Amino acid sequence: MAGKYELKRRRFLQTTAAGSALLAAPFIGLRQAHGQAAIKIGAQGVSSGSHADYGRQIQMGARFAAEEVNAKGGIMGRPVEILYRDDELNNDVALKNARFFKEQGVNFMVGTDSSGVCLALGPVLPELDLIQIFTHAATEKLNEDLVFKKGIKHIFRGSVPVYQDAILPALVFKDNKDIKRIANLGADYEYGRTSWAMFHSTLRKHRPDVEIVGEAWAPFFTADFTPHISALLAKKPDLIFATPWAGEAVLMLRQATTLGVFDSIQVWWQAMGGSVDVMEGISRDVVQGKFKNKLWATARYIWNWPDTPENKAFVNRFTDRWGRLPNYSAECTYSAVLALKAAVEKARSTKTADVIKALEGLELSTPAGKRFYRPEDHQAVYNVPAGRVTYDKTVAPIAHLTDLKVFPAADYFRKPPFN
Amino acid sequence: MTFDALVYQGLIGLSLAMYLWLLAAGLTIAFGVLGIVNFAHGSLYMLGGYFAFTFYETLGMNFWLSLLLASLSGAAIGSVMERFFLRYIYHLDLSYQILLTFGFVLIFADAARIFWGGIPLIPPMPDVFDSTVPIVGRPFPVYNLFVIFVGFAASVALWILLDKTSWGETVRASASDREMAGALGVNIPRLFTVVFGFAAMLAALSGALGTPVRAMTPGIGTSVIIDVFIVAVIGGLGNLPGAFVGALVIGLLKAYGVLLFPDADLFMTYLIMALVLLFRPKGLLGGR
Numbered sequence: 031m032a033g034k035y036e037l038k039r040r041r042f043l044q045t046t047a048a049g050s051a052l053l054a055a056p057f058i059g060l061r062q063a064h065g066q067a068a069i070k071i072g073a074q075g076v077s078s079g080s081h082a083d084y085g086r087q088i089q090m091g092a093r094f095a096a097e098e099v100n101a102k103g104g105i106m107g108r109p110v111e112i113l114y115r116d117d118e119l120n121n122d123v124a125l126k127n128a129r130f131f132k133e134q135g136v137n138f139m140v141g142t143d144s145s146g147v148c149l150a151l152g153p154v155l156p157e158l159d160l161i162q163i164f165t166h167a168a169t170e171k172l173n174e175d176l177v178f179k180k181g182i183k184h185i186f187r188g189s190v191p192v193y194q195d196a197i198l199p200a201l202v203f204k205d206n207k208d209i210k211r212i213a214n215l216g217a218d219y220e221y222g223r224t225s226w227a228m229f230h231s232t233l234r235k236h237r238p239d240v241e242i243v244g245e246a247w248a249p250f251f252t253a254d255f256t257p258h259i260s261a262l263l264a265k266k267p268d269l270i271f272a273t274p275w276a277g278e279a280v281l282m283l284r285q286a287t288t289l290g291v292f293d294s295i296q297v298w299w300q301a302m303g304g305s306v307d308v309m310e311g312i313s314r315d316v317v318q319g320k321f322k323n324k325l326w327a328t329a330r331y332i333w334n335w336p337d338t339p340e341n342k343a344f345v346n347r348f349t350d351r352w353g354r355l356p357n358y359s360a361e362c363t364y365s366a367v368l369a370l371k372a373a374v375e376k377a378r379s380t381k382t383a384d385v386i387k388a389l390e391g392l393e394l395s396t397p398a399g400k401r402f403y404r405p406e407d408h409q410a411v412y413n414v415p416a417g418r419v420t421y422d423k424t425v426a427p428i429a430h431l432t433d434l435k436v437f438p439a440a441d442y443f444r445k446p447p448f449n
Numbered sequence: 450m451t452f453d454a455l456v457y458q459g460l461i462g463l464s465l466a467m468y469l470w471l472l473a474a475g476l477t478i479a480f481g482v483l484g485i486v487n488f489a490h491g492s493l494y495m496l497g498g499y500f501a502f503t504f505y506e507t508l509g510m511n512f513w514l515s516l517l518l519a520s521l522s523g524a525a526i527g528s529v530m531e532r533f534f535l536r537y538i539y540h541l542d543l544s545y546q547i548l549l550t551f552g553f554v555l556i557f558a559d560a561a562r563i564f565w566g567g568i569p570l571i572p573p574m575p576d577v578f579d580s581t582v583p584i585v586g587r588p589f590p591v592y593n594l595f596v597i598f599v600g601f602a603a604s605v606a607l608w609i610l611l612d613k614t615s616w617g618e619t620v621r622a623s624a625s626d627r628e629m630a631g632a633l634g635v636n637i638p639r640l641f642t643v644v645f646g647f648a649a650m651l652a653a654l655s656g657a658l659g660t661p662v663r664a665m666t667p668g669i670g671t672s673v674i675i676d677v678f679i680v681a682v683i684g685g686l687g688n689l690p691g692a693f694v695g696a697l698v699i700g701l702l703k704a705y706g707v708l709l710f711p712d713a714d715l716f717m718t719y720l721i722m723a724l725v726l727l728f729r730p731k732g733l734l735g736g737r
Contacts (some may be wrong), residue, residue: 077567078667246711247712256590257462261704264457277664285662288592288662289590301450409562
């Protein structure tokens, strides 16, 4: 009996180990057909798990830009072609995808959702001799360390970095005297760690009386945040700073409402809560007033700002094309393709070194407003507001941000030499 | 840390444990009787959640009925998996088992993406549960109390079913000696189909229970299965009380870990698993 049992157990452990290895194995991404003289752009983002909509948005933004560019004659007469792959938020997969793109002869790359992944991918770009415009990953280490300090010129970022997630809310809430006790519910990786550090240090510079009362960290693929939320509530915070994003933000906010969080706190800052998929997911809870007007957020672009004809036209065309409002990763990727087009046309070349030069200091009109690629750290500077989450069916079929607070990015973005 | 905070966090941990327990019970039963390590068990959790969403939200059914129908749908899928697929690989090498059940993981995840899309789905909280009760001076979700109740009710039901009925006796007999049970006239193939369907039903129930609080996404199956395997390793295999204890250990550890060791809470789970493997390699209740 014991022997047989032992056998069963060993069999179980072996099976488990082998199967787990399989679970980690890469899924095959999508690839689109490619033509001859096309300018090829390799795009990657996450297309699996709770964050899958972000890869979808990167894909929609890139393809939509390519379609529009091609309808107007392409880039210097050459059509644009998009190749897309799922990076699974995984460094190794992302590197493999980049090498695959290189083999396929892509001219440029765009995308990447995770801060962890961007730090792994950035340093290999010179070896691949490829420029990538990152369009979502937000860690400041990308522009401050890799570009500015280490001089990796192949890296650009067309989306706002964690300054947006972390410094902006400190400016928005510094004058709110009801906020004395702050707590963090962080995404347990580079992005969450760096955002929280930047937020509390900026806020406490303005408000030395503010006290950090609790921290909880949740890794990717957390299904249940109730232990984290409940642990923080035990410390009676006035403000909760939350960085899990995408589907995880949606379910975390639902779990927060079940725990009665919004009866006891003043503000819940959901850094990337302005994202369209999060707004879609929480709309009904917003309609029912579950967040008691205490939920605040920003994004890397919101469709209802700026109030310009260019942005409105973009939102309409995008919504007609895909049946959904554009999320920030869609707009950032769309605008990154436009930036590459502008740079190639300015350089009259697709050579990496020429395009790098052309992108540095490029100023470009995009749906989100004017984007300026700082030459020192290759970071695009543009404004995105923060706001309170609300619902008004005369404005949009889903929840959106209101009470918009706009601060000039050129002021609150950290600046070279980043001391 | 106050005593109140510990009590409250303990209850949160207990509700986490109940989702795990329902999953681990199914995995344990399927393994104990059929000898199958079902990697797709987490996918059945996912499908249970999606089915509950469809019945409750899309088709507007009553919440209780949607829980029931989602569980039964899970059972139906499990039975089909056993009858038309697993049945043909019992005599083959172990690796076929992995490939087949892992194949189901991929198929179910992609099917979910096709049918329900990649965006997380979360229905509104049913009105009956949309409130809190004060526990140690803090609002505690009624829904979590309901989950805890279902977990314990399932334990009692399983105990009665497996220990007090003749069907349970047959199942236990087949688990300890398949050939002998067959020789005594038990219809083993049919029993296997029913047992595997039953195990799948428990996974689907766990997923269905999670719908109003844990959004469903195509990848959720793979993320829950890891915890369930840890539960099975800690508790001791083929052992239902072990699965229960393992689920409690992991559920409470997750809750208290965040409260007491916020920087090392993930590490705690693996530490406990490593310690169990070192000192009680057959699991906490897997002795003898």
